[in-house]
Amino acid sequence: MTKEIEEKILSLKGKFPKVKTAILPAFHILYQESGYLDPEGMEKISELLEIPLMEVYEVASFYTYFPSEKTGKYIIRVCDNLSCLLSGAEKLIGYLEEKLKIKVGQMTPDGLFTLSTVECLGSCGTAPVMMVNEDYYENLTREKIDQILEKLSKK
Amino acid sequence: MTEKILFKYIDQPDQYKIDTYIKNGGYQAVPRVLKELSPEQVIDIIKKSGLRGRGGAGFPTGMKWGFVPKDSSKPRFLLCNADEGEPGTFKDRELMQKDPHQLLEGIIISSYAIGANLSFIYIRGEFAFEANRLEEAIKEAYNKGFLGKNILGTGFDLEIKVHRGGGAYICGEETSLLSSIEGVRPLVRLRPPYPAISGCYECPSAVNNVETLSNVPHIIINGAEWYAGIGTPKSKGTKIFCLSGQVNKPGNYELPMGTPLRELIEEYGGGIKNNRKLKAVIPGGVSTQVLPVTKVDVKLDFESLIEAGSMLGSGAVIVMDENTCMVETAYRLVQFFEHESCGECTPCREGTYWLSRIMKRIVQGQGRMEDIDLLLDLCDNIFGKTICPLGDSVTIPITSTLQHFREEYEYHIKNKRCPVERK
Ligand SMILES: Cc1cc2nc3c(=O)[nH]c(=O)nc-3n(C[C@H](O)[C@H](O)[C@H](O)COP(=O)(O)O)c2cc1C
Ligand code: FES
Numbered sequence: 001m002t003k004e005i006e007e008k009i010l011s012l013k014g015k016f017p018k019v020k021t022a023i024l025p026a027f028h029i030l031y032q033e034s035g036y037l038d039p040e041g042m043e044k045i046s047e048l049l050e051i052p053l054m055e056v057y058e059v060a061s062f063y064t065y066f067p068s069e070k071t072g073k074y075i076i077r078v079c080d081n082l083s084c085l086l087s088g089a090e091k092l093i094g095y096l097e098e099k100l101k102i103k104v105g106q107m108t109p110d111g112l113f114t115l116s117t118v119e120c121l122g123s124c125g126t127a128p129v130m131m132v133n134e135d136y137y138e139n140l141t142r143e144k145i146d147q148i149l150e151k152l153s154k155k
Numbered sequence: 156m157t158e159k160i161l162f163k164y165i166d167q168p169d170q171y172k173i174d175t176y177i178k179n180g181g182y183q184a185v186p187r188v189l190k191e192l193s194p195e196q197v198i199d200i201i202k203k204s205g206l207r208g209r210g211g212a213g214f215p216t217g218m219k220w221g222f223v224p225k226d227s228s229k230p231r232f233l234l235c236n237a238d239e240g241e242p243g244t245f246k247d248r249e250l251m252q253k254d255p256h257q258l259l260e261g262i263i264i265s266s267y268a269i270g271a272n273l274s275f276i277y278i279r280g281e282f283a284f285e286a287n288r289l290e291e292a293i294k295e296a297y298n299k300g301f302l303g304k305n306i307l308g309t310g311f312d313l314e315i316k317v318h319r320g321g322g323a324y325i326c327g328e329e330t331s332l333l334s335s336i337e338g339v340r341p342l343v344r345l346r347p348p349y350p351a352i353s354g355c356y357e358c359p360s361a362v363n364n365v366e367t368l369s370n371v372p373h374i375i376i377n378g379a380e381w382y383a384g385i386g387t388p389k390s391k392g393t394k395i396f397c398l399s400g401q402v403n404k405p406g407n408y409e410l411p412m413g414t415p416l417r418e419l420i421e422e423y424g425g426g427i428k429n430n431r432k433l434k435a436v437i438p439g440g441v442s443t444q445v446l447p448v449t450k451v452d453v454k455l456d457f458e459s460l461i462e463a464g465s466m467l468g469s470g471a472v473i474v475m476d477e478n479t480c481m482v483e484t485a486y487r488l489v490q491f492f493e494h495e496s497c498g499e500c501t502p503c504r505e506g507t508y509w510l511s512r513i514m515k516r517i518v519q520g521q522g523r524m525e526d527i528d529l530l531l532d533l534c535d536n537i538f539g540k541t542i543c544p545l546g547d548s549v550t551i552p553i554t555s556t557l558q559h560f561r562e563e564y565e566y567h568i569k570n571k572r573c574p575v576e577r578k
Contacts, residue, residue, distance in 0.1 A: 016316075017230070017273070017356055020338030028280070028319055051338075058340050062497075063321025065280040081242045082441060082487060083399035083473055119324065119491055120242035121281055124399035124471070125406045134283035 001044050005033050009048050022049055023059055027066050035075075036067040064118075072107045072114035074152055077131040080117040083124035092128050093117060095142055099149060112153065160373050160385075160393050161366065162409040165253050171288060173295040176256040184372035185301055188264050189309040194225075197268040201371065203379035205391035210236055210327075210364030211440065211469050213390075213457045220361055222351035223269040229358040233271040234336070234350075235262055237278040237285075237365045238320055238327035241440035242491060243471030246395040246407050247365035251278070251285040254369070255292035261368035263301060263313055264375060269361050272312045277332050280320045289317045324495040328543045329362040331497065342499045343543040366395055386412030390456035394467075400474035401428045412456040419455065420474060431476040435559070439468025441488050442548035444555035445481070465555070480575045481560040482567050485552040486514040492549035503546040506537040510553065517564060520571030527557065527564055 008029055012022035026049060030041040037060055046053040060066060067075065078096065080089050097103055100113055107114045123129045126138035137148055159165075169175040176182065188197055202217030223231060235258070239247040251258060258276075266274050278286050293315050296302045304312045318336055320326050326335045328343055333355050335341035354360025370392060374382045383391050390412035396419055399405045403425030410419065416436060420426065427433050433448045438455065444465040446453065453463040460467045475484065493507035510533055516522050534550035541547070557564060566574040 018337065021318075021336055023338040024319065024321060024335065027321060055339075059338065062340050063280070063323055065320075065322030081491060082437075082484065083243055083405075085487065086400040086473070086475060086479065118322070119494060120240065120244075122239045122245050122248050122279065124243050124245050124473075125397060126245075127399060127405070131281060134281075136284070 001033070001041055005029060006044065006048065009045060013049060019049055020051060023051065023056065024063075027060060027063070031066045035073075036070055038070075067114075073112050074132050075114045075116065077116050077118040077121070079119070079121045079123075079127070079129045081120040081124075083120070084127040084129060087127035089128040092140055092142070092145065095145060099145070113149075159409045161250065161254070161257065161369050161395060162407070165249065170254050171252070171256070171292065173256055173292065173299060176254070180376075181256055181372075182260055182299075182301055184375040185260055185263050186307055188267055188375055189307055189311050194268045194270060197264060197375070200379045201268070201374060204374045204382040205379075205389075206367065206370055206374060206382065207390070207457065208364055209366035209370075209394065209470070210362075211241065211442070213467060216363065216367055219351065219363070220265070220269050222349065223359045223361055224352070225270065227359050230273065230356075231269050231271040232355040232358060232360040233262060233266040233269060233274040234329075234332065234355060234360055234362045235274065235276040235365060235368055236327060236329065236332060236362055237276050237282070238324075238332065239279055239282075239365070240324040240327045240495075241442060241469045241471060242488075243397060243399055243437065243440045243473045244469040245397050245399070246470065248282060248285055249407050250365055250369055250395075251282070251289060255285075255289050256296065257369045257372065258289075258365055259292055259296055259301070259315065261371035262315060263306070264371050265361070265363065265368055266313050267311055269359070271361075272314065274313065274315045275318045275336055275355075276315060277318050277320060277326070277336060279327075280322050283319075286317050286319050293317070323497075324491075325497045325543075325545060328545065330543065332362060333360070342497050343545075345542055387454070387456045387458070389458050390467075394455065394470050396455065397469070397471040398424050398474070399471070401431070401476040401479075402426065402474045403428055410455075413454045413459070416453050416455055416472070417451045419472060420451070424474070427474070427476050429476075431478065433474065434477045434479055435475045435481065437465075437471070437473040437475075439466045440471040441473070441491065442466075442544070442551060443468040444551055445484075445559065446555075447559040464558075478575055480573050481556045481563050482514070483518055483573070485556040486511075486518050488552035489514050489549060492545065496545060496549070500541040500543075500546060502537040502540045503549065506533055506546070507549050509533055510537075510549065514553070517567050518573075520567065522564075522568040524565070524568055526568065527561070531557065 009026050026045045046056045128140045164170045198220045206216045207213040325331045330344035331341045350360045395409045408423045457467045493511045496503045496507045498504045537546050538550045
């Protein structure tokens with residue numbers, strides 16, 4: 001963990017009525033930095049915020065937004081809840097699997113993409129929907145998926 | 156159609172900026188409240204307006220604030236619930252994205268009413284864009300003196316913090332939300348004590364939904380009578396209906412409470428996609444009972460929907476056409492609740508697991524006729540037997556689809572396949 005990130009986490013300490021409130025913001029910082037809640041980062045959070053490591057994991061394991069293992073550079077989260085299913089999400093998930101040549105839950109061998117399905121993303125009026133890292137892509141079609149993947153592969 | 160209140164300026168591209176918001180009449184309610192009204196008077200106005208919570212339960216907002224003790228020596232907190240996780244719901248996102256100051260103004264007034272000097276906006280982790288937008292809006296509001304110390308020279312202090320969640324639906328439940336902010340594992344808590352007495356950090360707190368709070372400045376400016384004149388006798392004001400599923404024009408529609416479901420689907424939603432027939436509607440998010448097409452003339456308000464056998468919930472109207480299998484739909488929703496159960500109460504933790512297994516075998520053509528009674532028996536053993544209402548919610552897709560579409564379950568079991576012809 002860089003000094004800068006350490007300081008960012010440390011600066012959370014005085015921001016709230018109780019220090020433990022800083023735990024979720026700290027997870028967001030670590031996730032931004034490492035792409036997942038890596039063990040070294042978790043130890044640092046425990047040390048900096050003075051929260052027992054066991055407790056840091058107890059809280060972290062509840063939240064599905066933060067991967068606990070290394071993922072691709074881009075995490076694709078496709079919604080497969082009801083409104084998206086009614087709008088054809090299932091076929092699009094199949095299409096993504098076909099294009100990326102992986103199954104849901106897997107990472108491409110080049111480490112670029114991890115494909116996952118998630119519960120409702122709060123964007124059901126523009127279904128089907130997916131997120132890539134922290135960006136939303138809405139009203140998805142096969143053509144849109146082609147464009148998005150092509151753009152990201154080139155970056 | 157009556158005028159829009161919350162969405163009046165939603166299509167103006169710059170409405171999220173403070174100058175545009177002010178130009179369109181924004182931030183007039185804050186000075187009026189802080190300079191001319193006592194907290195009790197504000198609560199009184201909100202009580203008289205008849206405003207009820209838009210987060211799902213429909214609890215009267217003024218009454219909720221009234222429960223927060225005035226004489227407490229402890230600090231008080233206002234928590235804005237922006238977790239928006241109920242499948243089918245996507246209104247709070249649009250409100251925060253396009254009109255964040257309307258929400259901030261509502262939070263300032265509400266905090267003043269309950270005597271809070273710190274407020275958290277608890278926003279679901281996925282809404283990174285909206286969280287940023289709120290942070291920017293908060294900065295603008297500080298710079299103009301609407302937030303911070305001694306707001307507009309009135310002696311009232313308020314700080315608003317945006318707190319991002321981590322992808323757990325249960326954190327939208329108010330006691331889980333409190334635990335999540337406190338930084339412990341966000342299990343739900345037994346009530347009483349209610350948050351009004353012992354909420355965030357065991358201090359008096361009020362939890363209110365984004366849409367609820369966004370209504371507050373308008374009620375202050377236009378008066379309680381004006382607001383109470385919109386809607387039905389018991390469900391006042393407008394409601395943002397989140398229309399999704401198989402309609403031609405899905406989206407958020409702000410309409411007066413009591414608007415008929417048929418009007419929402421046909422006039423605003425442009426009817427069913429591909430000229431198919433309507434089969435069923437979930438009127439208030441997946442925690443509310445599915446209604447068959449015969450109920451399409453129901454009015455969308457708290458009372459009428461209860462009378463029709465469902466609930467207004469969060470106002471998320473999910474439309475299903477004739478090609479939808481109701482057994483598969485119920486199965487998908489049970490899986491959702493299984494995934495999101497926090498695991499604290501045994502009936503919910505174990506019950507969602509078993510309901511899901513039984514539903515799976517029925518969907519896969521391996522069900523037995525006894526399974527239907529088994530499902531109902533399990534639902535009976537979960538409903539009303541858990542700390543938070545998620546336990547009740549998991550039974551709702553099953554009991555309501557069994558009530559209206561039992562023959563589909565029987566067909567699946569007898570013929571080992573789905574009765575719905577996919578066109
Ligand atoms: C499982 C569960 C999830 C909930 N999720 C939300 C949510 O995402 N947003 C929300 O405003 N209320 C949600 N609620 C309702 C809250 O508990 C609470 O009633 C509401 O925030 C109160 O605000 P209101 O009175 O303004 O509606 C949820 C309730 C339950 C049981
Ligand atoms: S169901 Fe997919 S975003 Fe809500």
